[in-house]
Amino acid sequence: MDRSDNSYSRFISWLKVLLPVSALALLSTMFLISKSVDPTTSLSYARVNLEELTGEQRIDSPRFSSVTDDGAAITFSAKSAVPDPDKTNVFTAEVLSARIETPDGGAVDIDAAKALIDGSSNIVDLSGGVTLVTSTNYEIATDGLTTAMDTTSAKTNGPVEAEGPMGHIIAGQAELTRQGDDNATYLLVFKEGVKLVYQPQTEGEVK
Template sequence: MARQGNLHSQLVAWLKIILPLAALGLLSTLFLLSRSIDTNNAIPFSNIDIEKRAREQGASNPAFAGVTDSGDEVIVNARTAWPDLSNPERILAEVVDAQLLLTTGEVIDITSDSAEVLQQEYIATLIGNVVVTTSTGYRMTTETLESRFDTLHAESLAPVSGTGPPGKLDAARMLLTSDPDTGDAHLLFTGGVKLLYQPQNSGE
């Protein structure tokens, strides 16, 4: 009986050692088999399109009207416009349609795919498929045109081509300005000007 008691005591003592070790082994196995956690993807964040959010805070179909120092009226419309996040003084716009109503009675229409406006400097840069049409019969196209709001001044930053009363025109640059004495608008072409003269049909 004493021997059985000793055996029982030894068994209990061994179990006190073996069982905790077995439990630790099971826990270790669970940790090894568990999926590792990627701390970068622990919390899913949606990707936010900053430019899109800025456009949403912009304006649809905005319009601007002003008068130059010589009295010419400037009217600008766009499909959308929004502030530039990197420069609060810079406004971006898409599908731009501008009209200049000159004191001399002439009308100049300008359209473009987009525009960048610097408010403090009164400068607007029209970009992409810029078309300048005048009531005197000129229709010129270019890719970039820089214009001002405070005075009659528009200058192409890329080659221009189109038609006018003299015929077909191509030039490296085009400048729209006004005569300081008379206020008349002048359309000047410079840099490798090419003119294909097309005489007007007299109807005879």
């Protein structure tokens, strides 16, 4: 009995030492783990990601097509578009291309570096360098252009330079208009100080 009592006493004594030490080891491990994960840092990181997701509402490769009230088909496409945070139905587009196909069989291809698209007024303002290529073999370069989405209308915002069948043209403005309200004929008009350097076609060139 004495031997068993002594063994039991020694066992209890060891437990009194081991249990507190084990508890301290567990607590220290918990503190070490809590230090390796900073909840404040994780929260700020989550906030940054959320701001990036909500702030960057970009549309990749948007495309829009419609038929105007005078029967022309218009197609717009861009590399990307970003909605205006302060205005409804207004977008800023990058690397925009447009094609206008008129009922009389004509066509105009338009390329621009940037565009401001206002869906409320159906107006597109092109900027950053604009080029137009018509089916009548005119190639026009200008800084800016305004066109409509609901009717066949395009007007440069400043001077233009063009190459065409008649030669090199410099003008204060160029405009694509419809001739008469009931006439399906469309005209490309150069105006405001037009200068033409006539380049006659030589034999063998396609007229």
